[in-house]
Amino acid sequence: MKLSKFIFITLILLSSFECKKKEVPESNFEKDVLNSVFIEIVDSIYMDRRIITPPPPPRFNEKTNKVDTTGHHKELKEYWHYQDSIKNDRTRILIGVYDTITKISPLETEMIQKEIDLSGYKYDTLKEAEEYTFNLKPFKNNKKFHFEKASEYPHEKDWNLNDISNSFIPVGTVFISRIQFDKTKTKGILTAGASCGGGKCGRGFLIIIENKAGKWNVKKVIHTWVS
Numbered sequence: 001m002k003l004s005k006f007i008f009i010t011l012i013l014l015s016s017f018e019c020k021k022k023e024v025p026e027s028n029f030e031k032d033v034l035n036s037v038f039i040e041i042v043d044s045i046y047m048d049r050r051i052i053t054p055p056p057p058p059r060f061n062e063k064t065n066k067v068d069t070t071g072h073h074k075e076l077k078e079y080w081h082y083q084d085s086i087k088n089d090r091t092r093i094l095i096g097v098y099d100t101i102t103k104i105s106p107l108e109t110e111m112i113q114k115e116i117d118l119s120g121y122k123y124d125t126l127k128e129a130e131e132y133t134f135n136l137k138p139f140k141n142n143k144k145f146h147f148e149k150a151s152e153y154p155h156e157k158d159w160n161l162n163d164i165s166n167s168f169i170p171v172g173t174v175f176i177s178r179i180q181f182d183k184t185k186t187k188g189i190l191t192a193g194a195s196c197g198g199g200k201c202g203r204g205f206l207i208i209i210e211n212k213a214g215k216w217n218v219k220k221v222i223h224t225w226v227s
Contacts, residue, residue, distance in 0.1 A: 011172030012144035030124045030179050033188065034101070035138055037209050038176070041192055042145060044221050045205050046095060047172040049196040050164045051086050055079050092143070098168035099134040104177045108191045111224045112206045119179035121189055131178070172196045179209070180186045186211045191224070202227040 006061055011030040056075045063070040103123065104112070112118070136147045150156070150173045177191040188209045195202040207220055 006115070017145050023092050024038070024092070024227075029185070030181075031132070031135075031178060033209070034218050036174070037218055039139065039142060039145070040218045041176065041207055042095060042174055044207075044218060045192055045194045045203065046093070046174055047196040047201060047203065048086065048093070049159065049161050049171050049198065051083050052097075052196045052201060053161065060189070077208045090148040094146045094148065094170045096153055096156070096173040097134065097136060097147050098150045098173065098175035099132055099136065101176060102131040104180070104191050107207075108177070108204065108224065111204075112189070112191065112222075113220050115206055115224070116189060118180070118189075121187075123178055123180055135174070152193075154193055157199035161196065161198040162201065162226040167198050169197075176207075189218075189221075 001166075031126070056072075056079060058072040059068045071149075110120070136149070139145070139147050148170065150170070153169050156173050160166070173195050175193050179188045179190045181188045190207050191204065193202060193204045194209050198223050203223065206222040207218060208220040208222070209216055
């Protein structure tokens with residue numbers, strides 16, 4: 001083989017290798033998009049068990065068969081003072097994340113079809129599996145939230161919502177689904193859920209995301225279910 005021909009073939013192979021190297025696999029595209037909107041989603045839907053309890057009602061006096069408002073004003077004042085202290089607290093908020101990212105469930109699909117036409121949306125291909133584990137490391141230095149795997153703590157149904165001073169368990173949990181994209185890959189939909197624990201509160205959402213000027217953002221959050 002002539003040297004010039006060998007050099008030409010080598011250059012072609014190297015060029016081909018570089019092109020393949022620069023390509024972004026579809027699954028990585030989906031993960032990158034989810035990473036870019038994750039904080040915005042959490043900030044829109046998370047629930048805080050410390051402030052979920054409603055204001056204390058006045059007591060009912062069984063002897064007089066009347067509502068007893070004695071001391072109720074003080075209780076309300078303390079309640080609202082505590083609520084404000086939590087809202088103004090700049091300590092990072094501990095959130096438990098269910099880090100297995102799966103497809104939108106059939107039940108949720110039925111719900112969101114009432115809100116949006118799904119025919120133009122589809123999942124990217126994941127070669128390894130239909131689900132993947134969400135990596136929380138990119139968010140370890142987030143100023144507002146401190147994320148940990150929900151599996152690191154007792155199951156949220158066992159949390160005591162009356163123990164509001166317990167800082168060793170998250171204030172709530174979140175989960176998110178895989179993303180379905182439109183044909184142009186400039187719009188996407190996914191579902192998400194949030195809970196404050198105790199088995200008494202939970203909410204589900206349809207999240208619509210959009211890429212404008214090269215940046216992904218949450219366009220709309222639609223409340224789909226409550227438990």
